[in-house]
Amino acid sequence: MKRFAPIAFATAIALFLQGCAGWQSALDPKGPAASELAWLIWFFTGLCAAVWVLVMIALALPLMMRPRERAEPLVIDADADNRKLRVVMTAIGLTAVILVGLTLLSFFANRTLAAIGSDAALTIRITGHQWWWEVRYEDATPSHILTTANEIHIPAGEPVRLLITSTDVIHSFWVPSLSGKLDLIPGHMNVLDIKADKPGVYRGQCAEFCGAQHANMGTFIIAEPREKFDAWWNDQLQPAAAPMSDEAKAGEDLFLKRPCVMCHKVGGTPAGGTVAPDLTHIASRQTLAAGTLTMSRGNLAAWIADPQGIKPGSHMPVADLSGDELNAIVAYLEGLK
Amino acid sequence: MRCAVAVLFPVVLMLVACQREERDTRPQSALGSGEQPTPVTTLEPGGQRPSPTDNKAASFEANAFHLSEGKRLFGWFNCSGCHANGGGGMGPALMDEKWIYGSSMESIHATIRDGRPNGMPSFRDKIPDDQIWELAAFVRSLSGNAPSSAAPSRNDDMMAHPSENRMPNAATLGKSP
Known part of the structure; x- marks a missing residue:
């Protein structure tokens, strides 16, 4: 029975990690912003886990070790005292270095995220409503401006600038496979830059409780090659098909x-x-x-x-x-x- | 025993308040069964049309949910295009004490449903009946005719007048009691 324990454990972990994949997962990044964030998540988790294990060992060791018998318990051993002081000071120093290091990492990750859309050619205005998304493709030519809903087509491999706002309550736009989340605030325009590396369908979800149907406020980002995207945009600009039957x-x-x-x-x-x-x-x-x-x-x-x-x-x-x-x-x- | 009563009494009182916002979003009538009576004449003594079956006026008027839905629909259906947030423009003002066809819910409901001469269009079939009742309840609140505990208490946008629950009753405005 004991022999099977590691296998069972490994299987359980593998199954558990399966949950990280899919069209709506921050741990299954499909764009530069999400990759940056996923890397940050894993690095933070790994480093903090290592620190936690070290602290636990440092706590457990003295509990398990038998105290040394000393002839004169009241005499202070200057050498041992200095040694302990050095260990504590080193630990404090390491803590400071790790904290500052993580802060810097997070800062530079933010800079990378902010730089993604600096040369974005496409601007999409997303307005949150209870409980759906209004999607408006901006264009210099007024007749090319396109309004649709809930499905956001983007060209794959190109940065896209999203201008997001709301008309009723605060919503939050979150497509975990592509980027972090950002709030849609009534009367305020937020800017979120996204980029999908490869064509695919990525699911998004309102991430700020916005009322009774908050859970049913999903969206889909559909990344396609540029030609296909242009063709889609052109199709959508056409007036509705005349009824046939x-x-x-x-x-x-x-x-x-x-x-x-x-x-x-x-x-x-x-x-x-x-x-x-x-x-x-x-x-x-x-x-x-x-x-x-x-x-x-x-x-x-x-x-x-x-x-x-x-x-x-x-x-x-x-x-x-x-x-x-x-x-x-x-x-x-x-x-x- | 007395302690239990002291605790239970406020709890019961608080539960009573839940009714204020009871949300009835699904009309009882099944598909296609909501036949509405057709008016036989456009002349109505006193501007009112009796509504024999509907008792929605009473239940919608004191319900905060229906009133705020009415306020939302008033904006969505562009009532302001003619009535300008109640102040009036191309259409008559809705926040004063003058009622051409009477101030009852039934009458306002009939106005929206069947239209009125000189401009008010008919929204029969275009607006579901429950939403017409919601609009009628809201229109009454514009002149302070809805209970202030239920009338909408905030405006989503900049508005020229205070929120509906702070509107003075137009009928008594400027008159000493």
Whole structure:
């Protein structure tokens, strides 16, 4: 039995460390900022662990050692006293060096983080809402400015500057695989620079409690090669696809007559609400309701039929629709690629 | 025994306060069943329309959640475009004591739902019924007609007037008691 103990232990550790991988992990860095931070985490943890072990040994040794018999307990041994003093002074000196060293490391890591976006060509404005993310791609040409929601496409290998703020309460933008977190504060613009080394999908999460659906406020960073990103941007700038089937046409009509139109925008139609996610290309996104549901016809219908059951307290109201009306609206939204 | 009562009494009192913000975000009616009565005439004696089935006026008016939701929706649906935060502009002011169609919740609800002559559009089908009640409750609070314990106590943006729970009652404003 005892022979298996190390194997069991190693397996447990390996399984435990598996939790560090994945699309949302600070210990599985996919960008320069996250790598810098991950290195810092491991170095701090390693060094502090070593210091802890040394301190524990220093404490345990005198407890385990048998005190030496001395002929004259009251006589002070000057040599031994000096030796002890030197050990204590060395320990204090080492502590000071380690603390200052760690502070410096953290300082230089911060400088590296700040320098990542100094030559960023792309600026994205991210506004936090209860409970979704508004994403606006800035461009010098007004007609190229793009507003979308919850999914942030970026070109891989290029630094991107994020200007982040909020309209209601404080949120926090955190994509652990790419960077540290930064708060979205109403009335204040924060700047966060990110860079993804390789194409991939990285999950982000609101990291500041912001109300009932804080846990369901996810976002996805989708890093793709530059050409693919440019093509995506161009596609997203197009007005919404015209409905193809009769059902979808009826859906568009209902969309404009029913509560949907009060808050949502669909480019190319009179629907121009800006207080809820832009739906011009909703079907091209991978998730619904800020990462709560995967995009599918069934989930779209479920979300419209009972948003308060899926995300209680969210600002999406229960619209009074019949079954046929619901199907028509879903058919319309499904076509908005 | 007396000690237990002394402890329990304030606890019960505090629990009563929870009702102030009871959040009812999911209307009871199932899909498509919320048929609303259609007005047969645009003429209403006294500007009021009796609402036989809905008792939402009473339950929404004293509820802080519904009032603050109404305040949020007032901004989101751009009521300010004509009513300017209650001060009035293209549309009539909402923070004074003048009511063209009566000051009851039912009447304000009917105004938003069915519209009124000379500009007020109808939001029937466009705004879910519960949200219309929330808006109506908030509109009443603009002139100090909502209980100050429930009316919104802060403005998210700069506003020309104090928050709704500090609004003087427009009906008694400037008159000695």
